[in-house]
Amino acid sequence: MPIIRKHLWTGWNKIVLMTIFTLTPSLSNAQDFTYEFNGKIIEQATYYHRKKDYLLNPNQDILDISPWKNRFYADINLDLKYKDTKLISKFRPTILSDDNKTVSHTTIDDLYVDQMFKDKFFFYVGKKNVKDGVALGSNPTDFLGEGKEVDFTKREEERRLEREGNYLVGVDAFYKDITWTAIFAPKVNDWQEEKDRILLKASYLLEPLNTDMSLHYFNGDVPGIGFNLSHTANDNLVLYTETAFRKGSNKKIVRLISEGSPNTYSIEDMDDNEIFAHVATGGHYTFKNGTNIICEYIYNGDGYNQKNWDEFEGFVTYNNDQFKKGLFLDSTTGNLSQANQIINFRQMRKNYFFTRISNPSIFNKIDGALVLFVNLDDSSFLVNPSLDYKINQDSTVGLSSDIFVGGKTKEFGMIHWGEDVTLTYKRYF
Numbered sequence: 001m002p003i004i005r006k007h008l009w010t011g012w013n014k015i016v017l018m019t020i021f022t023l024t025p026s027l028s029n030a031q032d033f034t035y036e037f038n039g040k041i042i043e044q045a046t047y048y049h050r051k052k053d054y055l056l057n058p059n060q061d062i063l064d065i066s067p068w069k070n071r072f073y074a075d076i077n078l079d080l081k082y083k084d085t086k087l088i089s090k091f092r093p094t095i096l097s098d099d100n101k102t103v104s105h106t107t108i109d110d111l112y113v114d115q116m117f118k119d120k121f122f123f124y125v126g127k128k129n130v131k132d133g134v135a136l137g138s139n140p141t142d143f144l145g146e147g148k149e150v151d152f153t154k155r156e157e158e159r160r161l162e163r164e165g166n167y168l169v170g171v172d173a174f175y176k177d178i179t180w181t182a183i184f185a186p187k188v189n190d191w192q193e194e195k196d197r198i199l200l201k202a203s204y205l206l207e208p209l210n211t212d213m214s215l216h217y218f219n220g221d222v223p224g225i226g227f228n229l230s231h232t233a234n235d236n237l238v239l240y241t242e243t244a245f246r247k248g249s250n251k252k253i254v255r256l257i258s259e260g261s262p263n264t265y266s267i268e269d270m271d272d273n274e275i276f277a278h279v280a281t282g283g284h285y286t287f288k289n290g291t292n293i294i295c296e297y298i299y300n301g302d303g304y305n306q307k308n309w310d311e312f313e314g315f316v317t318y319n320n321d322q323f324k325k326g327l328f329l330d331s332t333t334g335n336l337s338q339a340n341q342i343i344n345f346r347q348m349r350k351n352y353f354f355t356r357i358s359n360p361s362i363f364n365k366i367d368g369a370l371v372l373f374v375n376l377d378d379s380s381f382l383v384n385p386s387l388d389y390k391i392n393q394d395s396t397v398g399l400s401s402d403i404f405v406g407g408k409t410k411e412f413g414m415i416h417w418g419e420d421v422t423l424t425y426k427r428y429f
Contacts, residue, residue, distance in 0.1 A: 401421045
């Protein structure tokens, strides 16, 4: 098996991290200096029950998908504080293996300086994983998290914690019940390919109403505004809604230009001037025994309507059929490769339903959850059971699975495998 080493951290990041570890022991005795070091080591193995033949990958000839993947990594947090200055760092050195190769890399989630002024203003610069949103099944207002890779084998609230940050500069200003935030994330050649982005946010605490509210303005490749509202009805029930309005979309749609030998298609952008609404709204209820139930309705304004989906389905079905017949192999191979790039599972259509039932302390040892994620437009769905067993205070072992159900022309029926199983061991330090 070939071994490939790919370092995602730059030379500058490497120098900074080495400096941190070198200076921490010598600074630990300095007055007003404190530090916190913790994390976990994770061994995670996933098996995929691949489909022998399906629309997006006929005879498994278009994509070479490994039947297994192993990820061994550490999730390390090191925070340094000297008076009113903090250095926050979070990084994940990783060895990722599958049937084809082994790759090593280090991902920087956080590496930034946070400076406090007059107990009200916090100025930060560096690389930071900014997380916005109040829902779990989808986060329309998580503007700076768009396009970031997350691990879908993890629980919903854990996925965004392990996510590469953005290079940015920002400031938070705290007043009695209001927090103002301004962030600029520039395009940085070779480091950050996204165009310049600006995020402005105002967060309000309406304490008499047990309600939190935030307003967002985002200027980037797909500009928009956002609104979050979370209301604690009582000790058991929390209700929330998360909404974003975006001008334009990154989604692509397929158009049939002409029928012939072969058919001719075009891949087009959605209307850049159209305003699309994105909504995640719902709530969660916690029973006395700790069992928690979450229900959310998710609406993607730029999701495919039936006409869009029929055109995409026809594009995939036609090219799959021609490929299997050995006809027009160059064009059909290219078209099916494009189809695999276009499809974005969990966000392709307009209407979804997300629900989860969980209990973190079954028999005081097991953290269990069961997720159902339904495409309301075509009735295909995902079932995700998971169990984490607490071995002792410092280690857990977990078992989870994703089971995709739907006909071959449905969204979750087009997934490359029918189900997967993940075994995870975590050791905390």
